[in-house]
Every structure is written in C-alpha cells, then in structure tokens.
Amino acid sequence: MSRLPPLLWLQAFETAARTLSFTAAGQELGVTQAAISQRVRLLEDRLGQKLFVRHPRSLNLTPAGQAWLPCLQDAFTRLAEGTDEVFGGGEAPVTLRTTPVVQQNWLAPRLCAFRRAHPEVALRLVSAIWPDDFGPEGADLEIRYGQGTWSGMEAVSLGRETMLPVCAPALAERITEPADLAEHTLLHAVGFEVGWPAWLEAVGVPTLASRCAPLICDTQTMTLSLAALGEGVALTHRRLVESRDDLVAALDLPVDSDEAFWLVRPARAPARPEAVMLWDWLTGQLDPESG
Structure with missing residues (x-):
C-alpha cells in the first residue's frame, strides 16, 4: 500500500489547517463540514497521529500538524507550478x-x-x-x-497553386530544358509523389521519370532540404519557396495544380x-x- 494518503484527505487537512475551521474548509472545497471532518479523521487514522486539537467552537493544530503543514503546502505549490509549466496556465493556447x-x-x-x-x-x-x-x-x-x-x-x-521544380542555384545552372532532369535525382515526397508524373506530362516528357534516379522522403521539408544541398531536384508549390534564397526554379515551367x-x-x-x-x-x- 502506498504511504501517500488520498489527495482529498490532504486537501481537507490543508484547507482546515489554513482556516482553522472545518466549516470554512467545507465551503472552500464545496463539501459539507461533516465531509471535511470525516476526511481529516481518516487521514489521522492513516498517519497514526492527531493533527488537530478539537475544542467545542474552535480548532488548533497539534505539534505534528504544525510541523507537517508547511511541507504539504509546499508540495501543493510545486504541483501547481509544474502543471502550469507543462500545460500552461489560464486559457488554453x-x-x-x-x-x-x-x-x-x-x-x-x-x-x-x-x-x-x-x-x-x-x-x-x-x-x-x-x-x-x-x-x-x-x-x-x-x-x-x-x-x-x-x-x-x-x-x-x-x-x-502552381507546381515548380526547384534546386540549389549551382545545380540550376546545368538545367536548361526538361530533358536535362534525366541526369539528376528527382526528390519525391510520400503522398505527393503523384506530382512529378503530372508535372512531367504537362511539360511534354511523361516518361522521363523512369530515367531519373529517385530519392523518396516522408516529408516535403526533407525534399526541400536535400534540394537546397544540391542532392537533386524537388517538386513543390511556388508559395512554399518564394521567400527562400537557397532554392531557385530549376526550370521556369510552373504547372497549375487542381488542389x-x-x-x-x-x-x-x-x-x-x-x-x-x-x-x-x-x-x-x-x-x-x-x-
């Protein structure tokens, strides 16, 4: 059995100890005074020590309760801070x-x-x-x-959207017509690989892909990174490279996309x-x- 008592019991004690009132603690936690009293008694039974000295109209902490309260309050504070740090406080982003x-x-x-x-x-x-x-x-x-x-x-x-072949500036200098792509690697992105056949057919060389070395990546991000490093030619959308200076059009032959x-x-x-x-x-x- 875990030595850590249930959280509801710990909340009941911390609130009652802070307010020195079972009634006030119940109001703060939205439960009855009797529920707070029961949870505190269960906690005392678990710990084997009394936490409160009960008087007819008031409460006082025992020495054990006084010694334990700061530790418990510090734990609640650390838990709240950790929750905010991981999940953010206030409204969800x-x-x-x-x-x-x-x-x-x-x-x-x-x-x-x-x-x-x-x-x-x-x-x-x-x-x-x-x-x-x-x-x-x-x-x-x-x-x-x-x-x-x-x-x-x-x-x-x-x-x-228009699809456009892009590559590093140095590589683009060696490509002047679609047939020149046969000497280079075509970079494919899984899920977008249909783009190359559509573009090649639109520019009049539908069978050229079979003469090109393929390199298949699982994201377009990777195809563009490899293209920028001179490892081949990537097919992408013009808007995705219009602000980049490490990629240029291998051929200025944009093809409209129906998506x-x-x-x-x-x-x-x-x-x-x-x-x-x-x-x-x-x-x-x-x-x-x-x-």
Missing part, C-alpha cells in the same frame, strides 16, 4: 495544425507578425505529416492541402475569440487576386 513544410516556409513569418501585433494571444503549433493526422479534434485552426471539400469544416483558399492549401476550422463549433483573431489575421494576409 490557440492551436493551429499543419504540415512542417507549410509551418516553416509560409506560416512562420506570418505568425511572427501576428505575435508582434497580438502578444497577449498564446499559440500552439502542431505538425501533421499524413492526411489522417488532420481532424477537428484538438485544433482550433488547420491549414490543409486538397480541394476544400471537408465535411463539417469552413475552408478559405490560400490561393491558386490548394486551405485555412480550415470547424463550421459548427463556436470559435474562441483568440482563435477568431488568428483566423481573421491569416485571411487578411491573403492576396485577394490569388484565389
């Missing part, structure tokens, strides 16, 4: 979920500006790698990739004011002519 590549290449600079404008709003970012990682549970807002047709969700397009990035939130659940503030900020950053 606004949670925004999206893929790592969107976080790093599109969202980060916009969130920096939002935090400067609204430092009072606590934010929490959550990464989603696979389509199944998305869903309304646990997130106030999401940025998803698709056609914007998710049941029960309100979606605002971040704009029309796009969408800012998404549950349609039926009432949004918290802080979440509405972030939603309005992000939608306000969109180019009205890009949709």
Whole structure:
C-alpha cells in the first residue's frame, strides 16, 4: 500500500489547517463540514497521529500538524507550478495544425507578425505529416492541402497553386530544358509523389521519370532540404519557396495544380475569440487576386 494518503484527505487537512475551521474548509472545497471532518479523521487514522486539537467552537493544530503543514503546502505549490509549466496556465493556447513544410516556409513569418501585433494571444503549433493526422479534434485552426471539400469544416483558399521544380542555384545552372532532369535525382515526397508524373506530362516528357534516379522522403521539408544541398531536384508549390534564397526554379515551367492549401476550422463549433483573431489575421494576409 502506498504511504501517500488520498489527495482529498490532504486537501481537507490543508484547507482546515489554513482556516482553522472545518466549516470554512467545507465551503472552500464545496463539501459539507461533516465531509471535511470525516476526511481529516481518516487521514489521522492513516498517519497514526492527531493533527488537530478539537475544542467545542474552535480548532488548533497539534505539534505534528504544525510541523507537517508547511511541507504539504509546499508540495501543493510545486504541483501547481509544474502543471502550469507543462500545460500552461489560464486559457488554453490557440492551436493551429499543419504540415512542417507549410509551418516553416509560409506560416512562420506570418505568425511572427501576428505575435508582434497580438502578444497577449498564446499559440500552439502542431505538425501533421499524413492526411489522417488532420481532424477537428484538438485544433482550433488547420491549414490543409486538397480541394476544400471537408465535411463539417469552413475552408478559405490560400490561393491558386502552381507546381515548380526547384534546386540549389549551382545545380540550376546545368538545367536548361526538361530533358536535362534525366541526369539528376528527382526528390519525391510520400503522398505527393503523384506530382512529378503530372508535372512531367504537362511539360511534354511523361516518361522521363523512369530515367531519373529517385530519392523518396516522408516529408516535403526533407525534399526541400536535400534540394537546397544540391542532392537533386524537388517538386513543390511556388508559395512554399518564394521567400527562400537557397532554392531557385530549376526550370521556369510552373504547372497549375487542381488542389490548394486551405485555412480550415470547424463550421459548427463556436470559435474562441483568440482563435477568431488568428483566423481573421491569416485571411487578411491573403492576396485577394490569388484565389
């Protein structure tokens, strides 16, 4: 059996010892005076010592109770501080979920500006790698990739998307036409690998992929990192590299995508004011002519 008594007993003692009243302790904890008295008696039985000297109209702590109270209060304080440190105090932060590549290449600079404008709003970012990682549970807002047709969700397009092959500047100097890609590694992201066949077909070389060395990664973040290091050519969306200087277009042949990035939130659940503030900020950053 654990030597630590039940938390309810400890709360009853700490509150009664602080107020020197079972009645006041019951009012603070939302229980009856009799419940406090019973919990304290059970605690005393467990410890084998009396904690209070009971008088007809008052209470006093015994020497054992006086000695133990500071230790117990310190433990409650440390527990509260630890809870705040891990889970945060006050209102829960606004949670925004999206893929790592969107976080790093599109969202980060916009969130920096939002935090400067609204430092009072606590934010929490959550990464989603696979389509199944998305869903309304646990997130106030999401940025998803698709056609914007998710049941029960309100979606605002971040704009029309084009797919573009990108690589390190030094490598781009050796690529002047699509056929030149046969001499280089094509970097595929799982879940987006259909992009390369679609792009190659659109630019007139549908069978070229079979002549290229493939390197498959589980995230677009990794394909872009490898491309920046000169390890191959990645296919991505123009908006995800428009602010980077370590990647350039291998060929200026953008191909329209029938899918796009969408800012998404549950349609039926009432949004918290802080979440509405972030939603309005992000939608306000969109180019009205890009949709």
